[in-house]
Amino acid sequence: MIFQFFIGIFIIVLLIRDKWKSVKYMQLHKKIGISSMSFPFIGHGLIFYGDGEAISDPESAHFVLKTCLDKGSMTLVFRHMVGNGSIFAQEKIWRIRRKINAMVLAPRHVNKFTKVFSRNSQVLVEKLAKAAGKGNISVWEYLCHHVIQSACETTLGETVNLRPEQFQPFCEAFMSYFDNVIKRLCQPWLYNITLYKLLPEASRQSAKKKIVWSFINNLIIRNKVMLKAKRDGLTENNNFSPSDDTKSLLELLIDYSKGYSDTELREESLVLLLASIDTSVSVSGFALVLLSQHQDVQDKVYEEIQQVFENSIRPICMDDINKFKYLDAVIKETMRVYPTTPLIMRKCQKDIKLPSGLILKEGTQLVVNIYGLHRNPKYWGPDADKFKPERFLNATPEQLTAYMPFSSGPRNCAGYRIGAISLKVVIISVLQKFRLKPSSSFTYNEQNPLRMIHTLVTKHGDRFQLQLEHR
Numbered sequence: 001m002i003f004q005f006f007i008g009i010f011i012i013v014l015l016i017r018d019k020w021k022s023v024k025y026m027q028l029h030k031k032i033g034i035s036s037m038s039f040p041f042i043g044h045g046l047i048f049y050g051d052g053e054a055i056s057d058p059e060s061a062h063f064v065l066k067t068c069l070d071k072g073s074m075t076l077v078f079r080h081m082v083g084n085g086s087i088f089a090q091e092k093i094w095r096i097r098r099k100i101n102a103m104v105l106a107p108r109h110v111n112k113f114t115k116v117f118s119r120n121s122q123v124l125v126e127k128l129a130k131a132a133g134k135g136n137i138s139v140w141e142y143l144c145h146h147v148i149q150s151a152c153e154t155t156l157g158e159t160v161n162l163r164p165e166q167f168q169p170f171c172e173a174f175m176s177y178f179d180n181v182i183k184r185l186c187q188p189w190l191y192n193i194t195l196y197k198l199l200p201e202a203s204r205q206s207a208k209k210k211i212v213w214s215f216i217n218n219l220i221i222r223n224k225v226m227l228k229a230k231r232d233g234l235t236e237n238n239n240f241s242p243s244d245d246t247k248s249l250l251e252l253l254i255d256y257s258k259g260y261s262d263t264e265l266r267e268e269s270l271v272l273l274l275a276s277i278d279t280s281v282s283v284s285g286f287a288l289v290l291l292s293q294h295q296d297v298q299d300k301v302y303e304e305i306q307q308v309f310e311n312s313i314r315p316i317c318m319d320d321i322n323k324f325k326y327l328d329a330v331i332k333e334t335m336r337v338y339p340t341t342p343l344i345m346r347k348c349q350k351d352i353k354l355p356s357g358l359i360l361k362e363g364t365q366l367v368v369n370i371y372g373l374h375r376n377p378k379y380w381g382p383d384a385d386k387f388k389p390e391r392f393l394n395a396t397p398e399q400l401t402a403y404m405p406f407s408s409g410p411r412n413c414a415g416y417r418i419g420a421i422s423l424k425v426v427i428i429s430v431l432q433k434f435r436l437k438p439s440s441s442f443t444y445n446e447q448n449p450l451r452m453i454h455t456l457v458t459k460h461g462d463r464f465q466l467q468l469e470h471r
């Protein structure tokens, strides 16, 4: 009884605090001419969904993404695992880490990963070959395994040499930990850390975090030993013997940071994994499904593959990647219609004046509506919902300003180059071996678009289903 009484008092205090905090937002609503209500806990957040002028026009979006560099309170739930990792860190910490990430993810380093993606794509193709000609398959799991393998190898080093029993528990713990974080994000009453810690779920999450941390900690030690061996010229006759000068992102972090602690190295390695895995799976999955539903587009990509490779079978290299102009347009169009991150969060650290003259008050949580920008007929025409890669062969400056799948401003995606390479390699490898056919369970058209579900990134509601035929 006493417990219920205190819970009741606690909720009333939260509601009063919320009402008091929302006064300034109600004033803002009046100014913009929006009559949306302020709700408990989410406050005025709903006005930014849909076509609210403030954050759904490109000029304001670029301005906000350039000016507001803090991500807001929702990202706190990730810090249990990634600590001060750059993607969710406060601005002060982020600035230092971003400089180092920019050096680590520079083209001269990431271009070398093309061979890793190419080798791993062949493994993917061999696995897919067993499902070809057997009706509908969901490419989701296949792509997940492939992307995790490649992301771990490029980020952490020679994970390819680990036994499955060493690697598998890490992958499972990593994936299911973040699935649970997303579930928690959908339950705002679990945001409060003190309350959350009382639940059995919290100790299950801690156990997963322990597995992930210990796996990465071991690889940090391994990478440090390997670097020292390289520096001492001991790479010829020892166990590590790297075959060439390709460095893992972790090795590069050790090199460039000149003194990151093991905790900082773990945090940034986790950021690189977290930022790359789901995003790459989502874009490659949507691209394959869209190609399966648009045979004409698929034929054009296949023709381009034949032109570049002239019927020879060899690993894909960086020179090849640069020749794929039409495929480039296909990937861009995929990310336009199905952006992996449809909403980007920011928080005003001080009052800011938007180009429209509107003032947003300090503390305002902002949502930049990338999905709205990408589908706005004002920039993309009356067929904005249609998948039409040709748009990107002659995109206008206005369209390019309204296009931001990797976000914009100083805090945009630091790994977009590596993302672009891995996407091209996987699509080329799959199309070289298979013709993609539409799933028999749905037909895609403007009236019946692909169903989306929004988790950490956007996913296909029908688990990326299609059919494969050997070429």
Ligand code: HEM
Pocket (backbone or CB within 6 Å): 065, 086, 087, 088, 094, 098, 101, 271, 272, 275, 276, 279, 280, 283, 335, 340, 341, 344, 345, 405, 406, 407, 408, 410, 411, 412, 413, 414, 415, 416, 418, 419, 420, 423
């Ligand atoms: C196709 C795949 C990808 C897409 C669509 C994508 C998209 C994004 C987006 C929308 C953000 C949020 C930016 C913001 O809050 O303004 C982001 C952040 C980030 N991404 Fe990517 N990303 C992709 C792949 C990758 C890859 C492969 C890596 C690295 C290996 C990577 C590394 C990062 C990092 C480090 C950040 C945090 C940037 C910062 O706060 O400084 N991303 N990405």
